[in-house]
Amino acid sequence: MANTEFHSGFVAIIGRPNVGKSTLLNRIVGQKVAIMSDKAQTTRNRIQGIYTTKDTQMVFIDTPGIHKPHSRLGDFMVKSALSTLGEVDAVLFMINADERRGAGDNFIIERLKAVNKPIYLVINKIDQIHPDRLLEIMDQYKDAISWADVYPISALEGNNVDELVATLKSKLPAGPQYYPADQITDHPERFIISELIREKVLDLTRQEVPHSTAVVIDSIKRQDEEKIHIQATIIIERSSQKGIIIGKGGSMLKRIGSMARRDIERLLGDKVYLELWVKVQENWKDRENLLASYGYRQ
Template structure:
């Protein structure tokens, strides 16, 4: 769809793990499309979120947090993150106001030096620091790179997020409306449903379950009466992890299902019957066949 004086473009959100990239994306979009966790490396794939106003559309790409890969899944995640830098009109480099400049930031800036795309420094979690600290923080980053804009925000509370959106739109060129105004993501519903289930596992198991889980949607169909049936398998790497996720007399798995069902019902606007299974697949993160099954297709990047 083409509109006169309509502005549009693609914006990559990049940063170290756990700086609040997914929280920022969800706040801008106004709906949960990227899972949130205080564990690093939560996002594994590019999550495309769409924000539309009367005269502009921003297509956001939330990338995996930059880290040193330890397995094939990690290699894939880094390839995805770096590839987006060359595909977009604007880059948001999100940093945590509580943390100083670190090795992960240096890795990102080295990559940014090789692209011509404008970069905004977005300083997140400003609600957690004193303004005096913020000025020092800005000076620390300003000397490292020539940022097009430096914008402090609180993604969790929404502070200054509207200013960020306005600045993004100002920096975009005229272009088409890529998606319908009411569409908030280009991911299929199955992907978001699997991510919502994975989020609950991460929240509830805390340090006991590392990022060695995946969720596969076996079946998703509408039944008579409007209820949607969702059958999903949680994949782990060890039998001990399976025991933790199931819990005593199945208590943990029931709680995961209860919390996931609530979010999925909001997403789909329907009553949900959710059935979960847990399966052990040793070392799946290093097996290309399993990575492909879970949507990590290296040949696409």
């Protein structure tokens, strides 16, 4: 058999807001909403996307603290961001080719100096500039730190992105496939989100509704740049439970919604508009054909 060794690793994408980090992720991971997270990871870093091929898995993470200005909280965040960066296999530092090096970039660069991992300078939005300008911007950064490599790209149009991915791939160490291959295309966050909502239902109703209560995520869509729209249905087995969940004038459902929304926002790192519905479905758990329509899979 040919060499089938699997390679995998974590890649952090950092850079000032609006340089194009999400756009690059969406291009690499290949779907519009690259929202994805692992509950256990949310305090330190967020998984933003997973790229899987038959012999490679690249997990892209965000390290929120590295972008924050100085403050007491900022200090703590920066420390955890730095320890995260010490654990990844590569760091992509992204800049906008159309903007001069500024305080925000310097803030990050200062911190990157302490990071002993290959750091790639990714100069994005080259579609917007004249090639002369590219040399100028490269000059501004060339001695900032010792770059593993420099990639001028257009995340929007795709220029040079395959080359960047190929380089990252070739540098990944042998390792396991951390996540199922279909994870990013199958909205794995659905499960975590439904669990977060279910948890609030059980907590707030003080177990007056049974554990068999299910929450099904009907849709997750990006509403606009700032917000993700999530529709979910709480499925109960008896109509007598409906009143408990909805509460007087809808007050209970509102509380469930707002507490769940806060957790989901933390999970996804985005603003969320959460729409909750309640549906009675007797013995739903026994009806396999329904399970499929509720998005449960083996």
